[in-house]
Amino acid sequence: xxxxxxxxxxxxxxxxxxxxxxxxxxxxxxxxxxxxxxxxxxxxxxxxxxxxxxxxxxxxxxxx
Numbered sequence: 001x002x003x004x005x006x007x008x009x010x011x012x013x014x015x016x017x018x019x020x021x022x023x024x025x026x027x028x029x030x031x032x033x034x035x036x037x038x039x040x041x042x043x044x045x046x047x048x049x050x051x052x053x054x055x056x057x058x059x060x061x062x063x064x
Contacts (some may be wrong), residue, residue, distance in 0.1 A: 010048040011036050014055025024060075026052040 001056055007018070013032040018024075033045050037048040 008035070008054075010035075010051035011055035012036075014052035015054070015056075015059045016055075018056040018059035018063075024053065024056050 010026075010032065013029060013035060014026070017026075017029045017032070022029055029052070032052060038045050043058070
């Protein structure tokens with residue numbers, strides 16, 4: 001995974017997904033899945049998924 005491949009953090013992808021009306025499921029965010037953030041060793045994929053969820057939640061909480 002190169003730095004050029006990753007344009008945003010998982011947190012930013014989650015925020016963007018919420019703003020675009022996507023559901024709160026990182027596995028359904030195609031742009032995030034293709035970003036390269038999940039190209040990690042076994043056991044390290046939970047961190048970017050949780051960061052995505054935190055970004056989605058932060059935007060959603062501000063809206064309410």
